[in-house]
Each structure stands twice: as structure tokens, then as C-alpha cells.
Amino acid sequence: MDTDLDAWFAADILVHEAALVQYLRRAWPHPDEIHDLRQEVYVRVYEAAGKARPLQPKPFLFATARHLMTDRLRRGRVVSIEPVGDFESLNVLIDECSPERRLGARQNLRRLAEAFDRLPQRCREAVWLRRVEELPQKQVAQRMGITEKTVEKQIAKGMRLLAEHYFGGEAQADEAAAQGRARREAARPSAADEGTHGQDGHGRKQGD
Template sequence: MNRSAVDLWFVEEVLPLEAALTGYLRRKWREVSEIPDLRQEIYTRVYEAATVAIPEMTKPFLFMTARNLLIDRARRAQVVSIETVIDLEDLDVADTVPNPEQSAVGREAMRLLQAAINRLPPRCREVTLLRKVHGLPQRDVARRMGISESTVEQQVAKGVRLIADAMIDIVPEPVTGRFGRRPRKVGQP
């Protein structure tokens, strides 16, 4: 896999906004189970747009893309009132989304990451600790735990996903509307 400038942009500028993006989606979309899919779809869209031209302002671009996707989905769902869509149009992203710098950086983020790892299922946790904290290769992890290398690989695959998801939770309670108004959620009748 060759790394492109877009890959770098995506990893360094888009992914750090994941907590903020997820907070936004949670406030705007009632169906929580659909949020991971929405998020991946938003990533796909911003990535494809960036292959044409990398946007100058990543954050507004990401949230505009998110908003447009929600509007598309809401229209397709056809259960959404015009009012809700207007609410979306109204949204001033910069005012309501905490900056990632404000939420968790550096050591605090690492503390939360640690907490996330502590919540992994025991075997997955042990594999992750040996691999990440000790830096042991998978082969040595297998030997040390007395399990097969393919089991270690399976546990890594599991740990990778759980850790990625745990990072979303590295965000404080989202700030609701500036005027104390709770934003309505798309999809509510």
C-alpha cells in the first residue's frame, strides 16, 4: 500500500476530529447503531473530495460533509420534518463542537486510552499490553501466553477495533446549543 499525501492528511487532520464528529452525530441522529456507518461514509466522502484537492480548512469541511450526509439520509428516510432539516442548516459547527484540543490531549488522552485498554476482554487485553506496552512481536506474545500465533493475530484484530472505538469516547459531554436549546434529532417524527 503506497502512502499518499491524502492518506497523511486524513490520518493527521481528519482522524483527530473523530471524537468531535461522533459527538455531533450522536446529537443529530437518533439511531445510535447507525453512527459508525455514517462516520465511515463521511470519511469516505471527505477522502474522495481530498483526492481532487485537499481542503484548506479541514474541520469546517468535515462537518459540512457530515451535515450534507445527514440531510441526504434524512430525505431518503422521508420521515423527517422540514423543521428538522432547517435545524441542521442552522447549525453553526464551530460553536457547538468542542475542539479536540479542548477535549483530550497528551497525557490525559493517554490516560483514557489506558482506561480503554483496561476494559478490553482479558485475553485481548493481555495481548494488547504485551504487544503495545512491552513491544513484543506477536510471535513472542504467543510464546509467552502459551497460545498459538493465529490466536494472537485474532486477538490483535479484535483489539484494534475496540481501541479505535474507545478513542471516540475520549471526548467530554458535547456542548448543547449556545442558547440552551437542545438540538432536535433527525429521524424523530
């Protein structure tokens, strides 16, 4: 597991989910496909960032979304997509990943989303307003009725808890898997046990 990549993804990509979904809903003609499109965008960004981190995460995220929809347009010949800013000029080249790596990326993304949902209400609101809606810190403080210093603390706390929830959940899964392997090993007869089968209490083979 690449902990640096996961932390980067949570801090610089996942926080833009609301804006990404809004863009997809405006640009794509099939509302029932928005969820799958979003997940596919995340997988592509995650895989690409594993090779080289983009210098501008948010533009890279939206360029990846447009690149994906363009691919589907060419295959399905659906209606055209409205351009967004100068994202069209960005060169987004993302290699196709194996099914195993794609599955792993999807699982990581699901854990990140679950971790975000588990944040305390105030932390989640501060992170959302500052990182997703990109409001100035002063405006976030006014909206929440707290000081700017408290906003900073809530955002720092939220990002720390996000990492703890995410990595803690993975650690628990790893521990459960290890315990399962240990139980299977314990239930498996050892070579010594197998060697004693068919012997009497003095080590002689039965029938001697």
C-alpha cells in the first residue's frame, strides 16, 4: 500500500467530489451512469498519480473526467460534452490498468469515502467548505460561527482523523486476514501429527 499516495488522494482529490459530480451531471446525458463515471475517474487519477503526481490536482481531475467521457463518446456516439475552461488543452495520458489493480484502487477509494463520512460533523463541514467549495477561510469561519483559528484547527483535525479512519480500517482488515490465516494453519494437521497416525503409544506401527 502506498500511504503517501492515499493521503495525497484524500487531501487533494477526494475533497473535490461535489464539484466533480456536478460537472458530470451537467456534461453527461445519462444520469444513471454518473456513479460509475465518477468511480472510473477516481481509478484513473489514482493509477496515474501512482506513476507521477500531477502538479495541479483539481484541473487534472477534471481533465481526466473529460478524457473519460470523450472516450465513451467515441464508442457510444452520444451527444457532445460542453468544454470546461481550458481543460481540453491538458494532455492526460493514462494507461489502462489490470483488473486486479483496478479492483484494488476501487477498494481504496471506497475506504476513503467511508472515512470521510465518519468525520465529526464540525470537522467534515470545515473540510467541505474550505477544500471542496473553496471558500476563503474567513468566510468559512463566518458561516460556521467560529474563529479563523478554530477553522484551521478543525481542518487539521479533520484531515488527521481522515487518515486515521482510513489507515486504521485497513489495519483492522489486515489483522482479521492474518487471524484467519492463523486459524487455518492451526486447524491443519502438522507433519508430526500425520507421522504418528497408525502408531501405538510406544511409537511402534500398529500391527507390529
